[in-house]
Amino acid sequence: MIYEIFPKKISFNKINKYINKSRILKLINLICNKYNTDVAVNFSEKILRKGLYFSTKSGISISIEDAIIPKKKKKIILKGYKKIKNFKNKILNFPIIKKNKNININIWEKIDNKLEDLVLKVIYPKNSILNKINSIFFMLKSGARGSINQIKQLSGMRGLMIKANGNIIKNPITSNFREGLNMFQYFISTHGSRKGLSDTALKTANSGYLTRKLVDVSQDIVVREKDCGSNKGVVITNIIQDNEIIENIENRVFGRITSKKILDRKKKNIICKKNTIIDLNLFKIIKKEKIIKIEVRSPLKCKTYNGICSYCYGYDLSKRRLVSIGTTVGIIAAQSIGEPGTQLTMRTFHTGGIMSNIKTKLKSSIFCKYKGIVKFSKNLICVLKNKKIIVISKKSKIFILNSIKFILEEYELPLNCNLRVKNNSYIKSGKKLFSWNYSSNKIISKHSGIIKFKNFKKNKNYKKIINKITNEYVIIIKNKSIINYNKYIPKIKILYLNKNKLLYKKSTIKLNINNTILNVYNKQKISSGKTLAYIPKEKKSIKDIMGGLPRISELFEVIKPKNRSLISEIKGILKISKKVKNKIYITIKNKIEKRKYIINIKKKKLLFGNNEIINKGDFITSGNIYTPDILKNLGIKKLVFYIMNEIQNIYRTQGVKINDKHIEIILKQMLSKVEITKTKNFTYFKGEIENLNKILKINRKLILKKKKPIKYRNLLLGITKISLLKKSFMSSASFQETSKILTKASLFDKKDKLKGLKENIMIGKLLPAGTGNIINNYFKK
Ligand SMILES: [Zn+2]
The missing domain is CATH 2.40.50.100 (RNA polymerase II/Efflux pump adaptor protein, barrel-sandwich hybrid domain)
Structure with missing residues (x-):
C-alpha cells in the first residue's frame, strides 16, 4: 500500500517492514535525503490521506474485554504482602530500619515491573493471528496512542502513588481500572489527579513566560555573514550514563562544521579537513570509524559582530543545508527550547501522579556488543565469594579489544559487581560481562x-x-x-x-x-x-530531584540556590581546625595560598575528610550548584558542559530531542557580558559591564597600536538581566521594567540604532533579517 505512493527508485526492501509511527518518520527522512523537499511534502500529503481513509474504514475500537487481567496477578500481589509481613517480623528489633519506608517501596516496585511484563504477554500472546490482535495492543505498538504504563493501569495494577508534597505513599493501589478502585484507593489517587489539574492550569503560564524571556534575549541573533574566520570550537563526544551510550556522537555533530581536521582511530589517515560540513556521507564514516571526539565550530566561539556566521551555526535544521544569510536563528533557538517546555509541565497530569519516573532497575547486567579480547584496568581488585568473582575496587574498568588492540568497548565496573569473564580471554559478542545488584550496598x-x-x-x-x-x-x-x-x-x-x-x-x-x-x-x-x-541506601524522594521546567528556568535565569554548595577556590590539603556547635572551621592550604571556610553542618555535609587533597573547583560540601561558581573556578568549557548536560537531561527524560546549538545560542547570550577589571583606557572604568565582542574589538585595535589591552572577567548573567542590559533601549523597554528603562534612556540621552528585530517591528520598519535582499541593504546604510 505504501509502495504505491512511494517515489520510484527506492527499493521495495526498505518498505517491506513492520511500519509504525517511528518507521514512517524514518521513511520521510529517507525521502528528504534522496529527493528535494517537494517530493517529501507530496509523500507526506499522500500518506496522510491513506492513513485517514484506512483508519475510518477499519473503525478500530476498544472494549473493557480488551483489558485482560493476567491470571497470575492475584498470586503476585499476595506474594508481595507476604514479603512485607516477613520483613516486618524480621526487623522487629531494628528500630532504625523499621522507620525506613523504602523497603516497602522497593518490594512494590519490583512487583509493579513484573506485572507490567505480564500484561504485555497477556495482550499479545506469541503466536496470535493477525486479525485477532488485541486493539489495545494495536494502538500501543503502532505508536498512535498510549504507553505501556497506561495499559498497566488498565489491566495490571495502578501502583504506587505520590503525595502532594512529593513523598511516596507506601501502600500501593493494587487494583486496576477494569477491576475498579475501592474507597481508600480512590481517595489516594485523587491526590495525584488534583495536583495534575491544578498544575496544568497554573504552570502553562510559566512555560509561556520562559519562551518569551528566551525570545527576548536572543531575538537579535541573525546570520550576518558566511564565515567569521574563527578557528575555535567545542569538543563533542558520546554521552554516556551508567555505562550506556544515550546519545551518539554522530547524531550530535550532524550538520555542523569541523573546526579541526578529523583523524581516524589509528591517527594516520585524515577523514576530513578543517571547515568541512558533516553531511550524510561523513556521518556514516564517523559512525563506522567509531570516532569518539570531534571538535566543531560553535555559536559560542563565533566572532561575528552583532550576530552569527553560517559556518559557526551549520545546517539549517528545517532544510538540511547550510544556513543562509538572514535567517533569524536566535528566535528559532528560543522557540525550539520553549515549545517543549509545555510538555514538561504536563507530565504530572498525564501520569496522574503515579510513580513511574524513578523506576529503578534492581538488577542489571552488561553484555558485550563485539567479539574481542577482554582486558581489565590495572587498578582492579577482586575477591572470591561463594564461587563468584566480586569487584571491590572503585573506578576500575573493563575493555574489549580487537585483534590489533583497538578499544572497541569500555565500561566502568560498579562496586560489588559480579565479574563473568576472565582477563585476556577471547569472547564472542553477546556474552555477559558483569552483573550487579542495585539494592545491595555492602x-x-x-x-x-x-x-x-x-x-x-x-x-x-x-x-x-x-x-x-x-x-x-x-x-x-x-x-x-x-x-x-x-x-x-x-x-x-x-x-x-x-x-x-x-x-x-x-x-x-x-x-x-x-x-x-x-x-x-x-x-x-x-x-x-x-x-x-x-550500608543503608539513601532515601529517595522526588522532592530533592528538582526537575522539569523550574530547573530549566533556574539554569537560564542563574538564580542563587537556597542551599549553595561550597566550591574550593584553590588546590591544596584540607584541614579541619575546630568545631563550635554546629559549625566547623576548615582551611585549605597549599604552599602559596590559604583559604578558610566555615561550614554549618546542620545544613550541609562535608564531602571530604581531614588531610585529603582537594583540587581547584572541587565541591567541598553537599548542596545545590550555583553555576557562576563553575565559571569562576573551572572556566567556560566546564560551565557550558555542565549547563548543556543539565538541560538536555531534563528534556531527554521526556523524550524530547533538542539540538545542542539552540542551547549554545542562548548560552552565548548569557556569556556575552564582561566586567572590566583593569584598564588604562579612560573610556571605561573598573567594574563596568560591557559586551564581550566590543571589548575584543577594542583590544584587537589596542594590540595593533602596541598598547596594553583591557583586562576583563567573564560574567554569566540570567536571561532577564541580559534582556534588560541590551544596547537597544526600545527592545529592553518593551520587555520588562518599562518606566525604569525609559527614564534612564532619557536621562543618559541614549540613541537606538535599530539593529535588532524588535525595535524595527515597534516603529514599523522592515526587519533587518530574512533571506532576501534586505540583509544587503542593512549593511549598506
Ligand atoms: Zn562564526
Whole structure:
C-alpha cells in the first residue's frame, strides 16, 4: 500500500517492514535525503490521506474485554504482602530500619515491573493471528496512542502513588481500572489527579513566560555573514550514563562544521579537513570509524559582530543545508527550547501522579556488543565469594579489544559487581560481562585476617542491639556528631598474623555513614570476600530531584540556590581546625595560598575528610550548584558542559530531542557580558559591564597600536538581566521594567540604532533579517 505512493527508485526492501509511527518518520527522512523537499511534502500529503481513509474504514475500537487481567496477578500481589509481613517480623528489633519506608517501596516496585511484563504477554500472546490482535495492543505498538504504563493501569495494577508534597505513599493501589478502585484507593489517587489539574492550569503560564524571556534575549541573533574566520570550537563526544551510550556522537555533530581536521582511530589517515560540513556521507564514516571526539565550530566561539556566521551555526535544521544569510536563528533557538517546555509541565497530569519516573532497575547486567579480547584496568581488585568473582575496587574498568588492540568497548565496573569473564580471554559478542545488584550496598573485605575495632565508643558512636531471631548482638554505627571528624570515626582494622607471630595492619575501613550495620565482631577471624557491613541506601524522594521546567528556568535565569554548595577556590590539603556547635572551621592550604571556610553542618555535609587533597573547583560540601561558581573556578568549557548536560537531561527524560546549538545560542547570550577589571583606557572604568565582542574589538585595535589591552572577567548573567542590559533601549523597554528603562534612556540621552528585530517591528520598519535582499541593504546604510 505504501509502495504505491512511494517515489520510484527506492527499493521495495526498505518498505517491506513492520511500519509504525517511528518507521514512517524514518521513511520521510529517507525521502528528504534522496529527493528535494517537494517530493517529501507530496509523500507526506499522500500518506496522510491513506492513513485517514484506512483508519475510518477499519473503525478500530476498544472494549473493557480488551483489558485482560493476567491470571497470575492475584498470586503476585499476595506474594508481595507476604514479603512485607516477613520483613516486618524480621526487623522487629531494628528500630532504625523499621522507620525506613523504602523497603516497602522497593518490594512494590519490583512487583509493579513484573506485572507490567505480564500484561504485555497477556495482550499479545506469541503466536496470535493477525486479525485477532488485541486493539489495545494495536494502538500501543503502532505508536498512535498510549504507553505501556497506561495499559498497566488498565489491566495490571495502578501502583504506587505520590503525595502532594512529593513523598511516596507506601501502600500501593493494587487494583486496576477494569477491576475498579475501592474507597481508600480512590481517595489516594485523587491526590495525584488534583495536583495534575491544578498544575496544568497554573504552570502553562510559566512555560509561556520562559519562551518569551528566551525570545527576548536572543531575538537579535541573525546570520550576518558566511564565515567569521574563527578557528575555535567545542569538543563533542558520546554521552554516556551508567555505562550506556544515550546519545551518539554522530547524531550530535550532524550538520555542523569541523573546526579541526578529523583523524581516524589509528591517527594516520585524515577523514576530513578543517571547515568541512558533516553531511550524510561523513556521518556514516564517523559512525563506522567509531570516532569518539570531534571538535566543531560553535555559536559560542563565533566572532561575528552583532550576530552569527553560517559556518559557526551549520545546517539549517528545517532544510538540511547550510544556513543562509538572514535567517533569524536566535528566535528559532528560543522557540525550539520553549515549545517543549509545555510538555514538561504536563507530565504530572498525564501520569496522574503515579510513580513511574524513578523506576529503578534492581538488577542489571552488561553484555558485550563485539567479539574481542577482554582486558581489565590495572587498578582492579577482586575477591572470591561463594564461587563468584566480586569487584571491590572503585573506578576500575573493563575493555574489549580487537585483534590489533583497538578499544572497541569500555565500561566502568560498579562496586560489588559480579565479574563473568576472565582477563585476556577471547569472547564472542553477546556474552555477559558483569552483573550487579542495585539494592545491595555492602563493604566487602579485601583481605583475610583478624578484625580489630578502633574508636568505638558505646552509645556515643555505636549501639548494640540484640537480634531476637539469631540471639546475636548487632552493632549499628550511630554518628550524631560530625561525620567527617577523623578522630571520632569508628574504624575496622584487618590484621594479619605473620610467621613471627607479629600483627600487621592490612587495611583500615572507615565507617562514616550513619546506620551502618556491622556483620563482624571484634577479634573475629575472617577470610577475604567476607561482608563486613551493610550500608543503608539513601532515601529517595522526588522532592530533592528538582526537575522539569523550574530547573530549566533556574539554569537560564542563574538564580542563587537556597542551599549553595561550597566550591574550593584553590588546590591544596584540607584541614579541619575546630568545631563550635554546629559549625566547623576548615582551611585549605597549599604552599602559596590559604583559604578558610566555615561550614554549618546542620545544613550541609562535608564531602571530604581531614588531610585529603582537594583540587581547584572541587565541591567541598553537599548542596545545590550555583553555576557562576563553575565559571569562576573551572572556566567556560566546564560551565557550558555542565549547563548543556543539565538541560538536555531534563528534556531527554521526556523524550524530547533538542539540538545542542539552540542551547549554545542562548548560552552565548548569557556569556556575552564582561566586567572590566583593569584598564588604562579612560573610556571605561573598573567594574563596568560591557559586551564581550566590543571589548575584543577594542583590544584587537589596542594590540595593533602596541598598547596594553583591557583586562576583563567573564560574567554569566540570567536571561532577564541580559534582556534588560541590551544596547537597544526600545527592545529592553518593551520587555520588562518599562518606566525604569525609559527614564534612564532619557536621562543618559541614549540613541537606538535599530539593529535588532524588535525595535524595527515597534516603529514599523522592515526587519533587518530574512533571506532576501534586505540583509544587503542593512549593511549598506
Ligand atoms: Zn562564526
